[in-house]
Amino acid sequence: MNKPKILVVDDERAVAFLLTRSLESAGCEVTTVDDGLEAYDLALAQRFDVILIDHLLPGLLGQEVVQRWRQAGLKTPVIIVSGVSNEEDIVRSLESGASDYVRKPFSVREIIARVKVQIRDRPQGG
């Protein structure tokens, strides 16, 4: 069985490292980028099962990247990971096309569980 492919987008090295190593330990194949525009191109060029993206990225907000992906027809489940946790921001992120929203501080186990849920519930052929 192929390993699930995950794209992690975060400019904070610690967050990116922790998510990458945790997901690798959980049996995923992880690609990491630290820039919203690079992530945009990469997700359209390669197939990922789930994308984890930070909200506050340099240049382009996480939710803006998600919105562009959706406009471009990308159906990959996207989880926004954010230190901003006000209600308006969460609603806006979900409305932009994100599948889920995780607030920092987070639990690694919870993030892995959420990623697995997205893989399990992913629309076939998306």
Place this chain on the structure above:
Amino acid sequence: MADLAVAVLIALGGLVIISAVALFLLKGVSGARRRRIAKRRARFVDFVGELIVRGDPGSRNFRRYAADAEFGSVVLEYMRMLQGEDRQRLLTAARDMGLVDRFLKGLKSKDRAQRVAAVEALGEVADPTTVTDLVFMLRDVVPEIRVQAAAALANIGDPQSVKSLLASMEHQDEWNAQRIADALFAFGREAVPEMSRYLQSTGKYRPLIARTLGLIGDIRAEGALVQALSSADVDLRMRAAAALGRAGTPRAVPSLLELLGDPQWEVRAQAATALGRRTDRQAIPWLRRALSDQSWWVRHNAAAALVEVPGGNEALRSSLDHPDPYARDAAAAVLLSSGVAGGAVEALRSDEATDRIAAEDLISSLVRAGKSEFFLVAGLNPAYVDALRVRA
């Protein structure tokens, strides 16, 4: 003369060249230092990340790195990011590595900046074993450190430290006392029993604590707040009355009703607002009487409270015929601002004749109270508004 000028020019030129070289070297050294730190930090990020993922705190390297300020900063960065078991595992590792001890040592530094950094770090680490040391810092000579220590204690959330926080307030100025009250608010319900006891003491900041109890909104504070209503301290009576609006039950209502007769208008105004929040119908005649209070604030708050109490709108409507023009004005102003009058304009289009008649009655009373402009702005025909006045 020309020789001298040439010599000066050569000297200046030399100086410029030396300065440029020095600047270049300094920049190079500084850049190399930054790169070294970034490299070291990246290594620490990987090490600590591995520690969290693999749950292996036994590496000797970690013990060696604990003395490095950059390493401490990386651990704190991970702590801010994590919660639950992962965070707990990192905290245990930070203790084992001697990192917590290093921060505790920083508390004893003679250097103010180091003490500030140590208190901040301990606040982020939030290790319950550091409570005693942080309580000690509430007596630091530097106000900022005292406030940071209070915030750190709130982060840890051990209710045992609430008493010390309250005791430390006595020696603070108002700004610092407010920051400590913010820390007590962050404790939430856990702090309520001790704060209620403080309210019954002679503590200097009882009004501030009464206010904070109101913000927490836990009814276990009700007894102490009710007792504070009979204090000789006007500020305390006022804050306690306001707090009972959030942290009271129907048991507080008789005391609040009595407070509508307080000699101080600020206290009466807060009592009226609190009665509105309690939404107890028995307050209606009392609030209606308060519409004739000599203070504008009390009249306004009483009218606003009547809107909140079930059945209070009827009392406000009937107050439009009150013999006291000030009471009429307070009732009319709140009926307009609370949306009741706007609702009456809408109700004019109702299919139900009774609704239309009730709406016309209210509008008629408000027009008679001098508020016709509101209805003209709302789009009612001027002739119709005049007719309502005539009807009245």
